[in-house]
Amino acid sequence: MRPLRNPVVQTSVAWLLSEWMRLCFATIRWTHENEQVAEEVWAEGGGVLCAFWHSRIALGPVCWPMQRAQSVKGLVSLSADGEFIAKAVARLGIPAVRGSSANKDKAKQAKGGTQALRDGLKQLKIGALAVTPDGPRGPARQMAEGLPLMAKISGAPVLFIGLSCKPAIRLNSWDKAVLPLPFGKGAVVWDKAWYPEGAELSEVAADWTERLTAVEARADALTGLERV
Template identity: 30%
Template structure:
């Protein structure tokens, strides 16, 4: 297992950019969004679309450091090694492990107008449902949440909780960027209701 993980850790930083460069990606803004945020922002995409999502963040913000939130699981360790090799800064943890430290690190980066990339339904779901923590942070910090809707023309789909998709080389990828400026929530119920509505709106994307 250790040897296999080591080999995968060395291959991913090479294979992922090669696959990404082969994709025919079209990026468009949603009607309520016409530009990329220049200051602090949360860049989000569903867990099952992460192969494109992570490198898309680097493509859209080539001059900025992208801070990636990655879980402490075995798969997360493999991913974190690959992302570090690709030039990402890492925040290790999730909503269930080291959650308070993760929130503090994200808040600190956003206060310095940094860019944080996160899969809001990861690392274990529910599928395409925003975790309340990411919404709460964006609201409290008064920073935009930029959601990337990613659709592939041709993929291999895994039988996993997140319906993980591996785009086939040279396939078309349509990306729509939604900028979401969150309101200030007066109660936890308001936050949860907003999160449910947002998940319903973007869950089919």
């Protein structure tokens, strides 16, 4: 068993990571661009899908103001590594809906993905659901059809969220994940869409891939973080 799959190790490291994230979020100088589209969603209430690429998952909690926005849950992988991430993010006020589009040829994962879709749609009746549409294994910045499908079924708007910070640690993972460092510059850039009536899922996924990549690239331009 790998160390991070040990429940005791998971809990300990998740605590350390969450406290590190609190420190970074509090000391980074944040720039917000096009936030009015999010403000409209927060003012209206109701369901909303929040999308950012998997590489920026460690920055996700900073974009959601708990005091004035809808309650939010995060769609997190059923994998053991997903359990670790779920614990860390839950400590920051974002409980998890567990499920994954990966390994969909296996009955257990397929069942979990179906349950996650049901739980996600239930959450969208009352609040926000955060999704990394290229997770949990990629390819990086390529959107699967799960996010457009949930938007189509629920009728909820989608917020595309570009997140960046500098300086940062870049992990040697499939998504080249970004971990924040304190006392630097940060940026949150917003865009919004609804599922277009009559459109094919594949067409929407392709269009939304470009839009989500665009807000992330803009956030990187604001902080000076090198694109990978």
